[in-house]
Amino acid sequence: MIYQRVYDKALAQASYLVGCPESREAILLDPERDIDRYEAEARALDLRIVAVAETHH
Numbered sequence: 001m002i003y004q005r006v007y008d009k010a011l012a013q014a015s016y017l018v019g020c021p022e023s024r025e026a027i028l029l030d031p032e033r034d035i036d037r038y039e040a041e042a043r044a045l046d047l048r049i050v051a052v053a054e055t056h057h
Helices: 036-044
Strands: 002-008 013-019 025-029 048-053
Touching (some): 002 036, 013 036, 025 036
């Protein structure tokens, strides 16, 4: 399992990128609206985001 925490100090919010090392697919948990940073993180880890989930609103 690939697990990457993405933290935004300004918002005091953590998001998580969780991926499979075999399929290279990932789910993004609790992202903020601007997804550029998550796409960049996924590319750096050679992952493709295939789903997004919110655990709170």
